[in-house]
Amino acid sequence: MTGPEHYQASERWLYKAQHDGARGPTESAESCALIAEVHALLAVAASYAEANPTSEWHKVAAPEVTP
Numbered sequence: 015m016t017g018p019e020h021y022q023a024s025e026r027w028l029y030k031a032q033h034d035g036a037r038g039p040t041e042s043a044e045s046c047a048l049i050a051e052v053h054a055l056l057a058v059a060a061s062y063a064e065a066n067p068t069s070e071w072h073k074v075a076a077p078e079v080t081p
Contacts, residue, residue, distance in 0.1 A: 017060030024053035 015023070027050035030036040031043045063071040 015056070017057045017064060020053045020057035020060060024050045024057060026050075027053060 027046050030041065031046035031050060034043075037043070037046060059071060063069060063074070
């Protein structure tokens with residue numbers, strides 16, 4: 015997933031955490047909020063890697079494909 019995709023996922027999970035009707039039968043508000051938090055953190059890490067292309071984060075977040 016890209017940084018923006020993680021951000022969007024975080025928004026969706028946060029919405030689910032806040033609205034009973036949006037959650038599935040096995041999802042709790044707490045679990046949805048935790049998943050939202052993880053996606054938000056990954057979005058921040060991805061934005062850091064994008065802004066600093068020579069950092070170690072960039073190597074992990076966007077590894078080169080080797081044939």
